Amino acid sequence: MQRYIIFRVGQSILTLLVLTVIVFSLARLSGDPLDVLLPLEATNEDAERLRAAWGLDRPVHIQYFTFLGNALTGDFGDSLRVRGRTAISLVLERLPNTAALAGVAVVVAILIAVPIGVLSAVKKDSVFDYVGKVIALFGQSLPAFWLGLMLMWVFAAQLGWFPVSGKEHGALSYILPAIAIGWFQVAALMRLVRSSMLDVLDTEYVKLARIKGVAEWKVIWKHCLRNAAIAPFTYFALIIGSLMVGSVSIEFVFAWPGVGRLAVDAAVTKDFPVVQAVVITFCLVYIVANLLVDIAYAYVDPRIRYS
Amino acid sequence: MVKPTILVALASALLLAIGVACGGASEESTQTTAPASQPQAEQQQSQTEQQQSGGGQQASSGAADPTAMAPETPIPTVVATATPSPTSTPTAAQETTAVGGSLRIATIPPVQQLTGSWLGTTTSANTQVRPFTDPLVHTDRFDGSLVPGLATSWEANEDGTQWTFQLRNDVEFHGDWGPFTAHDVPTSASFIIREDAIATDTGLFRGLFGDTEEEMLTNIVALDDYTIQFNLKTPNSLMDFFAGAQQGNLFMYSKAQYEAEGIDQLQAKPAGVGPWVFEERTIDVNILYSRNADHYRRSPFFEEMEYILIPEETTRLAQLTTSQVQIGEISRELHTDAQGSGLTVLQSELPSIQVAFIIGGVYNPEEASACLTDEFQNCFYQPDEPHLNPKVREAINRAIDREEINRELFGGIGRQHTVWGYHPALPGYNPRWTEEFDDKYGFDAELATQLLEESGHQGYDLTLLLTELPGVPEMIPMGEAAFTYLTNIGINVESEAIRWADYRAKYYRPGKTHGTIAATRGTYRPADITLRFYNRSGGAGFWRTSVDPMTDILYDRATQSVDPEVKAQALRDLGDLKFDLYSEVPIVWLPAQIVVDPAAIGEMAWPGNINASFTHTEYITPASQ
Numbered sequence: 021m022q023r024y025i026i027f028r029v030g031q032s033i034l035t036l037l038v039l040t041v042i043v044f045s046l047a048r049l050s051g052d053p054l055d056v057l058l059p060l061e062a063t064n065e066d067a068e069r070l071r072a073a074w075g076l077d078r079p080v081h082i083q084y085f086t087f088l089g090n091a092l093t094g095d096f097g098d099s100l101r102v103r104g105r106t107a108i109s110l111v112l113e114r115l116p117n118t119a120a121l122a123g124v125a126v127v128v129a130i131l132i133a134v135p136i137g138v139l140s141a142v143k144k145d146s147v148f149d150y151v152g153k154v155i156a157l158f159g160q161s162l163p164a165f166w167l168g169l170m171l172m173w174v175f176a177a178q179l180g181w182f183p184v185s186g187k188e189h190g191a192l193s194y195i196l197p198a199i200a201i202g203w204f205q206v207a208a209l210m211r212l213v214r215s216s217m218l219d220v221l222d223t224e225y226v227k228l229a230r231i232k233g234v235a236e237w238k239v240i241w242k243h244c245l246r247n248a249a250i251a252p253f254t255y256f257a258l259i260i261g262s263l264m265v266g267s268v269s270i271e272f273v274f275a276w277p278g279v280g281r282l283a284v285d286a287a288v289t290k291d292f293p294v295v296q297a298v299v300i301t302f303c304l305v306y307i308v309a310n311l312l313v314d315i316a317y318a319y320v321d322p323r324i325r326y327s
Numbered sequence: 328m329v330k331p332t333i334l335v336a337l338a339s340a341l342l343l344a345i346g347v348a349c350g351g352a353s354e355e356s357t358q359t360t361a362p363a364s365q366p367q368a369e370q371q372q373s374q375t376e377q378q379q380s381g382g383g384q385q386a387s388s389g390a391a392d393p394t395a396m397a398p399e400t401p402i403p404t405v406v407a408t409a410t411p412s413p414t415s416t417p418t419a420a421q422e423t424t425a426v427g428g429s430l431r432i433a434t435i436p437p438v439q440q441l442t443g444s445w446l447g448t449t450t451s452a453n454t455q456v457r458p459f460t461d462p463l464v465h466t467d468r469f470d471g472s473l474v475p476g477l478a479t480s481w482e483a484n485e486d487g488t489q490w491t492f493q494l495r496n497d498v499e500f501h502g503d504w505g506p507f508t509a510h511d512v513p514t515s516a517s518f519i520i521r522e523d524a525i526a527t528d529t530g531l532f533r534g535l536f537g538d539t540e541e542e543m544l545t546n547i548v549a550l551d552d553y554t555i556q557f558n559l560k561t562p563n564s565l566m567d568f569f570a571g572a573q574q575g576n577l578f579m580y581s582k583a584q585y586e587a588e589g590i591d592q593l594q595a596k597p598a599g600v601g602p603w604v605f606e607e608r609t610i611d612v613n614i615l616y617s618r619n620a621d622h623y624r625r626s627p628f629f630e631e632m633e634y635i636l637i638p639e640e641t642t643r644l645a646q647l648t649t650s651q652v653q654i655g656e657i658s659r660e661l662h663t664d665a666q667g668s669g670l671t672v673l674q675s676e677l678p679s680i681q682v683a684f685i686i687g688g689v690y691n692p693e694e695a696s697a698c699l700t701d702e703f704q705n706c707f708y709q710p711d712e713p714h715l716n717p718k719v720r721e722a723i724n725r726a727i728d729r730e731e732i733n734r735e736l737f738g739g740i741g742r743q744h745t746v747w748g749y750h751p752a753l754p755g756y757n758p759r760w761t762e763e764f765d766d767k768y769g770f771d772a773e774l775a776t777q778l779l780e781e782s783g784h785q786g787y788d789l790t791l792l793l794t795e796l797p798g799v800p801e802m803i804p805m806g807e808a809a810f811t812y813l814t815n816i817g818i819n820v821e822s823e824a825i826r827w828a829d830y831r832a833k834y835y836r837p838g839k840t841h842g843t844i845a846a847t848r849g850t851y852r853p854a855d856i857t858l859r860f861y862n863r864s865g866g867a868g869f870w871r872t873s874v875d876p877m878t879d880i881l882y883d884r885a886t887q888s889v890d891p892e893v894k895a896q897a898l899r900d901l902g903d904l905k906f907d908l909y910s911e912v913p914i915v916w917l918p919a920q921i922v923v924d925p926a927a928i929g930e931m932a933w934p935g936n937i938n939a940s941f942t943h944t945e946y947i948t949p950a951s952q
Contacts, residue, residue: 051828051829051832052828052832055828055829055831055832056438056828057438057439057525058525059447059448059449059525059526059527062525062527062529062530065530066525066529066530067836069522070523070525073522073523101438101439101440102440102610103439103441103443103446103523103594104591104594104595105610110610113610169639169641172641172642172645173641173645176645176649177645177648177649180649183651184642184645184646184649184651185637185639185642185645185646186612186635272638272639273639273641273642274639274642275612275635275636275637275638275639275642277609277611277612281611281638282611284638285436285611285638289438290828
């Protein structure tokens with residue numbers, strides 16, 4: 021187990037290293053930040069002066085190694101757009117907002133997906149199963165930003181039940197963006213719960229429990245769901261990472277002050293340091309989530325052993 | 328199996344829920360009229376300003392005018408003179424009583440989020456800095472003229488190399504940073520040429536006052552506590568303009584704060600002399616200001632003002648319809664929806680934006696000799712460029728149906744635009760252009776085809792660059808329309824979708840606009856400012872669209888003379904060249920527009936000629952007033 025963990029950590033570090041090359045290269049390929057940030061009227065002399073001041077006139081490989089060396093200490097440089105702030109400080113300032121929204125979205129996804137998934141399995145080919153399929157269909161096919169706009173327009177703008185945007189209204193502020201983000205995951209999670217439940221429902225020990233007269237709700241929610249939860253659990257841990265990454269468009273729509281929106285703004289203005297800090301932070305979250313899932317997997321299912 | 332009735336019932340319930348949710352809008356009133364008229368005190372203030380400037384107009388709704396594309400009526404303005412008219416007593420402080428509450432404004436997040444005016448464009452500065460601190464010269468909100476603000480009067484010497492401003496002696500910085508004096512001016516000006524500065528005026532100020540802070544401080548001198556003198560390295564007739572907010576980045580910061588706390592703290596919590604006091608800013612979320620109850624010019628009615636930064640337009644509209652904000656930046660395509668929800672579209676007092684197509688490759692032949700020494704090693708002037716032929720340029724102008732563009736894309740709010748850079752209300756305009764516009768520029772596809780044939784360039788290859796700039800989302804569809812118009816007269820048009828930043832990097836900065844045409848937009852400002860960027864050959868003239876070698880001579884004559892007659896004549900002569908030789912493809916003048924909640928906002932007027940969608944927020948009155 022210990023060897024496996026060391027191996028996986030090594031893999032993760034290598035992945036991050038490759039990632040820094042990709043992120044750095046793509047950021048540079050997207051163009052010159054001075055073309056966005058400088059006023060329309062700026063002269064070529066202005067552009068050259070700033071290029072030198074920001075170190076953008078140095079050879080690219082020198083820029084990369086400087087970036088890498090600094091990044092190892094958590095220094096991604098100063099934001100080009102928000103002057104006087106470091107890129108990482110902007111990311112860390114926003115990360116809790118994104119994490120909180122992703123957390124609520126996970127809860128929303130579980131609260132919707134698990135009951136429907138279980139019901140779909142237990143009442144296979146019933147109205148519940150068909151409704152579940154329809155929800156799964158919508159979940160997979162509706163773009164999150166469109167769903168977000170619709171939710172906002174109906175439940176905030178027209179009915180006035182929730183605030184339109186921002187996070188200053190406390191718990192209520194989370195509901196609509198969390199549904200919009202979590203909805204996509206509902207479909208996959210629900211189908212996963214359903215298929216796992218179908219497998220478990222057909223096992224001998226379930227039949228035995230029923231023969232012994234165990235209450236049906238207990239058979240389903242305690243014995244079946246517990247055993248059927250392994251696959252969804254793996255998926256659930258993985259989607260925490262993807263929910264954070266997937267929050268980009270929703271944070272934009274709901275003016276949510278998270279990392280996703282920061283990433284969009286930084287990409288549009290070619291704010292390299294912030295783009296790099298965001299992407300690497302997101303990847304770090306994703307890699308760590310994967311690592312933890314792999315490790316936790318062994319604990320959840322004692323049959324699994326690593327060699 | 329599922330019973331069909333259950334599915335039908337479920338579907339019906341869902342539709343009913345959505346129907347109920349959306350149905351509320353139908354009962355909303357449709358209000359397209361202007362908000363309530365000005366309160367008495369406000370009217371007095373307006374009259375004072377109008378008397379000073381000689382004109383003015385009220386805010387009006389954004390309803391389309393069927394008489395669109397009519398020529399502009401000249402609006403009297405105060406212009407830069409050697410002995411400018413604002414030599415009277417300072418504008419009396421306007422007493423207002425706070426009504427409490429917060430003025431909440433949903434805006435597009437600025438590209439640069441700043442409190443230091445030297446760290447961004449004039450647009451960014453006017454949005455974020457102007458509320459909490461003032462420039463030396465104020466801008467009348469009704470007619471856009473330069474009127475006394477921190478400076479009570481100003482004058483230039485004979486050759487425009489020395490400008491002297493008299494300052495008010497009763498202005499205090501916010502907080503405990505003491506009185507505003509002439510000693511704060513050089514410090515504020517020096518910020519604009521800092522190493523990290525990316526202000527619109529950075530290049531200009533370096534040219535006028537020197538590259539270093541030391542040099543600048545020797546050229547901007549406090550003669551006494553309330554007299555500041557600007558000694559320019561080259562003559563310039565527009566120093567009062569640059570000392571105002573219309574174009575300038577020269578906002579006043581406290582020298583005492585800078586020396587005591589340094590530049591970082593000054594940016595974190597800047598003390599200003601504006602009608603609002605800067606409170607706090609959360610990047611990409613909001614900017615909060617509180618009321619300055621003792622402002623020399625005007626204390627706001629509201630206790631605080633908050634900009635809510637919302638990138639998605641539909642979200643901004645939803646904020647308005649739910650009364651979570653009172654003012655919102657909403658693009659024209661959603662104005663009908665906004666009005667349908669009972670909101671009001673307001674227009675700026677003056678035209679704000681000029682829209683045109685720039686014909687590429689029209690470089691000054693005199694530059695040909697400089698080609699080999701150019702830093703980009705490019706030869707800007709290429710003799711075989713079709714666009715050098717005036718007949719080709721006329722053909723392009725004749726091929727485009729401006730009225731159709733105005734009607735279909737701008738909803739008819741556009742006004743006639745005759746020469747790029749020029750407006751009838753600004754110095755240098757020649758009324759002949761208005762009279763002759765239809766004859767010389769009127770839509771005539773047949774004539775355009777014939778002109779192209781005569782030029783010998785029929786079927787030439789043209790790259791139509793589809794690009795856009797903030798404030799005019801119609802630039803792309805306008806380009807698509809031009810594609811059809813120009814193809815119809817036999818030009819071999821290819822379109823290229825390109826972001827403005829890439830257009831700048833790839834085409835116009837290195838002087839490679841040959842065989843291209845691209846839509847652009849500019850602001851309402853003295854013609855020489857626009858010409859400086861678009862038509863002059865060297866210096867800041869990065870576009871270098873020059874139809875005649877006289878362009879540079881006339882431009883220098885206009886900008887270096889403080890005699891209004893000489894200046895206006897030079898500008899007029901230059902405009903004549905542009906008009907007669909079809910230098911660009913002027914399309915329309917547009918007002919700036921803003922959407923307000925009439926239940927919350929009483930009166931709101933802003934000139935629109937400043938590089939921001941709205942300004943003068945201290946004058947906004949609540950509906951209850």
